[in-house]
Amino acid sequence: MSSSFYHNAKIDKKWSIITILIVLLFGIPLLTILLKLFSGPGESWQHIKEYLLLDYLFNSLFLMVACSAFTLTLGVIPAWLVSAYSFPFRKLLQWLLILPLAFPNYLTAYAYAGLFDYSGIYEQMMFKIFGLNRISHVDVMGIWGLAWVMSFSLYPYVYLSARSFFTHQSQIQMNAAKVLGASRFKAFYSIALPLARPAVVGGLLLVVMEVLGDYGSAYYYGVSTYTTAIFRSWFSLEEPETAVYLSAQLCMFILFLIVIERGLRRKKKYQFNSEHTRGLIKNKPKAHLQIIFIIIIMIPILLGFILPLIQMVYWASLTFKVVWSSSLVTTVWSSFYLSMMTALISTFISLFLIYAAKWSRSNVIKRLSSLPILGYSVPGAVIAVGIMIPTLIFDKWLVNITQVYFNWSIEFLINGTLIGLIFAYTVRFLAVAYHPIEASIQKAGIRFDQAAQMMGVQKWKRMLQINIPLNKLGLITGFLLVFVDTMKELPLTLLLKPFGIMTLSVKAFEYASDERIAETAVPALFIIITGLIPIFFLHRMINK
C-alpha cells in the first residue's frame, strides 16, 4: 500500500481524536482485565497449576486444532463450490449454509446429547428397528463430540468470509490459470485458496476465539478447558483474581495469534488491480458432479442445522403449551432490538476504526485501532466484570456529584441499563464485525478512495459514496454476524441486563439450568427464527 501517499496528506486531527476516544472507551474494560496480569494471581494459582492446568491446556489446544481443521474443511469447500460452479438449488444452498449460525452452540450441544441419549431418536431407532439394546449406545458427550458439535455450529464464520471473498474473486487469474493448462481444481488450491487466506484466517480466528471462550457446551460435555479453569477459580475457589489473571493470559494468547497472522500477511500483498475485476464465471459441471457437489454441501447443513433442528422441533412440540405465553413476544422484541442496535453500532465503529487507521499516518493510531477487537477473546462473564468495575466507579461518582451539586437523586446511568448492556455487547462483539469488514477492505483496496481524495472529496463523503457501497458485502456480513451473536449471548446478559428486560437466551438458560432441556427448545426456536429474518433479508440484498 502506498503509505507515502498518506504521508503527504494533511493530518486530520478530528479523526485521530475520535479514534483515540473509541479505543479508550473500549480499552478500559480490557485494560481492567489486562492490568491484573501485573497484580498476579491469587493463592489458588499454585493449586491450579499443580492439578489442573496441564490437562486444561491440552484440551483447549486440542479443541482449537480440531475445530480449526474441521471448520476449514466445512467452510471453505462449500464456499468455493457455490461461488465457482452453477448447479440446481445453488442459491438456496448457499443461503442454508449460514443457518447453523443461528443456533447458540450450547443448544446444539444439548440437541446432540438429546439425539443420542436414552430417550433420543438414535437409541430408540436402534432399539425399534434392529432390536439392539445398550450395545449400540453412542456417547457424544466427550472431547471428540464437543469438537464435532462446535465445528458444525461454527463453520459458517469461515464459510461466510471465504464466500464473500470468492464472490469477488477475479476471473482474470482463473483465466490465466486456464490458459496455462491448470484444471479448475488446481486453480482453486493454487490460486484462489492462497489469495483467500486473509479472509479465511479472519473467519478462523473468530472460530478459535469462540472455541477458547466457550464454557456452556464444554461444561455440559464434561470437558475441562482453559475457560473451565477461569470459572472454577472464580466461583468454586472464590478467587476472582486468579480468574481474571487466567483470562488475561487467554487474551494475550489471542493477541499473539493476531500478531503472527498479521506478520505472515505483511509479507504478501493481497490487493488487486480491481479495474478489471469481474466476478467468477460459474462453470456448469457434468450432471453427476452436480449431484456430488450438492451432497457435499448438504453435509454441513444436515449435521449443523437440520439434525439439531429436528430435535428442537420435537422438544418444542412436547413443551410448547407449558412454555408459551404472550410475554414471549416482548422477549422476542427485546432480543431483536438489542441485537439490532449492537450490530449497527459495531459495524459503524469497525468501519470507522479501519479507515481511521488507513487514513492516519501515525503508526500509533494504526496499531491502536485494532486493539478493541480483543474483547472477543475474553469470556463474556469476565468482560462483564471488566465493564462493571470501571463503570460502577463512574456511576457512583455521577450519583454522588448530582446529589451534592444539584440535589437530584438519579439512578445508575450505565449499570443495569440498556446503554450498559449494549456497550458491553459491542465491546465483546466488535471483532465479529471487524474481521469480515477488514478482509473486504483489504480486498477492495483503497484506490477509489485515493482517487477521490485527490479530487478533494471529504472523508465522510468518501465513506458514504465510495467505501460503504464498495464494501457492502463485508459490512453486511459483519452486521449479520454481530446480530446473530448478540441474539445468542448469555453470560454477559445475565450479569448486566436491566430489571424487567428478558432476552430469549436468558429464557433458554433458565430452563436449561433447571435441567428442563426440552423446554429450552421453544425460546431456542425463537432465537433461530429471529436470527433468520435478517439473514434472509440481507441475503436478498446481496443477491440482487
Add this chain to the structure above:
Amino acid sequence: MKKYSIVIFYLMVILLNSCTISSNKEKVQESQQKVNVYTHRHYAPDKELFEQFEKEQNIKVNVINASADELILKMENEGSQSPADVLITVDAGRLQRAKEKDLLQSINSDLLKSNIPDHLRDVDGHWFGLTKRSRVIVYSKDRVTKDQLSTYEALTDDQWLGKILIRSSGNIYNQSLMASMIANLGEEAAAQWAAGILKNMARPPKGSDRDQMKAVAAGVGDLAIVNTYYVGKLLNSPDSLERKVGQQMGIFFPNQEGRGTHINVSGAGVAKYAPNKANAIKFIEFLSSAAAQEIFSSSNFEYPVNTNVKISPLLQSWGTFKEDKLSLSTLGVLNKSAVLLFDQVGWK
C-alpha cells in the same frame, strides 16, 4: 442518499421508542411499592407465587435471574448502591458465602423463626431455607436391589466398579455433598471417599442429574447420585420416554442408620443495602407461609421447610427419611476445601 436517510429515520424511531418505554416504567415504579429480587431459582411455580404476592400485598416484584455466583458478584460490585432487596439461591453454601462477604443483613422475624426449623436457617438470621432437597442414590430397579445399598461411603466398594454415575465436581450439589463428607468424616477420609467414587465411575463425569439417570436407563451404569426432585421431574416429563426413565429408578436414602441423608436448601436472605427492606421481609415471610410452601413442594417436587405443610403424594411415596442435621452453614465454610480435594483426587 435516500436509503441512508431511511435507515437513520428508523434508528431514531427505535431510539425514541426505547426512551418512552423506559420512562413509562419509571413512572409505574415511582407510584408503586416494590421489591427487587436476585434469584437463582427460575421454576415456573416461583413466578406464580411472585404474582400472588404482588396481588396480595400490592408490591411489585422485580426479578433478576442468574446463577448465585454471578448474583453475588453483581451485589459485591454494586456495593451500597445495589438495588437488590432479596437474594435467593439454590444452595445453603452460596447463602453462607454471601453472608461472609457481608452482603446480607440480620433479620429478626418471629414468623420466620416459627415457620422454619432451626437447622434450616442461619443462626444470625442472615438467611432462611425455603425448600429442602436431598441428594440420594437412585438405582436401576432391574439390576440392583435395595439391600445392596447402605451408605454414601459404601459406594466406594469394589462391587460397584464401573457402575456409578455422577456429574462433575464443578456442580454445587456435589461440592456440598463433599463438604458434608469433610465435616462428618474429616478431610483425609473424605478424599479417600472421593477417590473411591472416582474409581467406581461408569464414565468420566459429565451432563446433568437427569443425564445420569438416563445413562442408568441406557445401561451405562447401575447407580446414580442425584437430587430427589429430578426424579420427580422425569416422572412428570412431557416426553413419554423420559417418564419411562423415571419409572425405572428406585430411590434410596443413604446413611439412615447413621447421621442421615445429606440435605440442602434453597433459601433467601435480605440484602445488606436493601432499599426496600420492609418489603423484602414481607416477601420472605410470604414464601415461608404454609400456602406458599405447599405450591413450592407440590409443583417442584421439593420438600417444604415449613413442617405444618403436608408433602405431596409423590414425595410421600418415596417415604420419610432421617436427614443429616449438620448445620448448613458448614457447607459454605467447607466449600473451598471440597473443591480443592476434588481436584487433588482428579474428579473433574
